[in-house]
Amino acid sequence: MSERETPRLRPDGATHDCAALEHLERVAWPQLELAAIEVAIVEAPIDVPVRGSFGAMASRVSVLVRVRDTQGAVGHGEVWANFPEGGAQYKAELVRRHVAPLLLRRAFASPWEAWDTLERQLARLTLQSGDFGAFAQACAGIDQAVWDLYCHRIGAPLWKLAGGAPRVEVYASGIGPDDVGAVIREQADAGHTRFKIKLGFGDVVDRHNLDVALDALPANATLYTDANQAWDLAAARAWLEALEGAGVAWCEEPICADTPLEGWADLSRRHLSIRVAAGENVRGLHELAALASRGGVQVIQPDLGKWGGLTGTLRLHALLAPDVWLCPHWLAGAVGLGASLQLSGALRGAGPVEFDTNPNPLRTQLLDASLRITAGAVLLADVPGLVCAPSRADLDWR
Ligand SMILES: [Mg+2]
Structure with a gap:
């Protein structure tokens, strides 16, 4: 996709029930500008490790994202960080230093514009770094937070x-x-x-x-x-x-x-x-x-x-x-x-x-x-x- 193309939410050739997308495209989303994107790492000890066939989680960790717009509304999201232990720090730094600056002080007309901006802006950096998963996780957590913020601004649940x-x-x-x-x-x-x-x-x-x-x-x-x-x-x-x-x-x-x-x-x-x-x-x-x-x-x-x-x-x-x-x-x-x-x-x-x-x-x-x-x-x-x-x-x- 070229940098100039801004895709609509609904893709062509859709085969599933698109009612959700059609409803969301008709919402009068407010224009907003992000003033802050912050991250908090929170870790909780557990008594019994959570085991899967590939390994175990010895504690539970969440990398939380908080976005705030210039009107003072906030939204929250969560970056995947279950394992390996220690990876949470890296993902938090990716959000703070490399992903958040791409969105701050920019105007958005809908919640999906932030995701599209990140996909375009990070394509080459992701290839250079090889850290496809970590960047995708950072963007996914921010996207949740932006949707949460938009829904708070509208005053309704998704x-x-x-x-x-x-x-x-x-x-x-x-x-x-x-x-x-x-x-x-x-x-x-x-x-x-x-x-x-x-x-x-x-x-x-x-x-x-x-x-x-x-x-x-x-x-x-x-x-x-x-x-x-x-x-x-x-x-x-x-x-x-x-x-x-x-x-x-x-x-x-x-x-x-x-x-x-x-x-x-x-x-x-x-x-x-x-x-x-x-x-x-x-x-x-x-x-x-x-x-x-x-x-x-x-x-x-x-x-x-x-x-x-x-x-x-x-x-x-x-x-x-x-x-x-x-x-x-x-x-x-x-x-x-x-x-x-x-x-x-x-x-x-x-x-x-x-x-x-x-x-x-x-x-x-x-x-x-x-x-x-x-x-x-x-x-x-x-x-x-x-x-x-x-x-x-x-x-x-x-
Ligand atoms: Mg599974």
């Missing part, structure tokens, strides 16, 4: 501006590899009806945990699985067959995210009742769309703090075929979770949002507003913005 609905389906995530049965029962009591367990810890552990999960699953509940890229194609084929036979509804990242699309298509198209899910480790509008169209992946899971923010994900949704679910991936703090829930509320036909069940004070204690789950869904409040402002006094914004 789901309402987009003509969506406040009831957002969620699923309980991050379950296993230990205590699978106990956590499912506990989360069922908390209101969840969909549960995702982790696999990829070896066939013996995985088979045991699958049996335990099936045994603990409440009546009419749904079971998802996530291998975190653990298997090769042959192992994935065998596991998908077993999981389909057990009634599992989706298998997430059975193979590495960078497997050629033919590999994804080979897995996705041989099964009728189990969906293949992926996307948290894929970056780019066309790359994610191709994962669905050429790779056959039926559950696309962009992470709003890793790539695209709200802008990219709204555009992505419009490129997906109607039978493909867009299910926001999120396993970090309350700010990004709030943005993910708002996005899903804005879209029609989106699948459930990931809702981490591991202890994380940054998810449960950072904001005053608490999220209650009832019958597998969150009911979003009819209040302005994506999230309320983080209320902790010890946040070191700079």
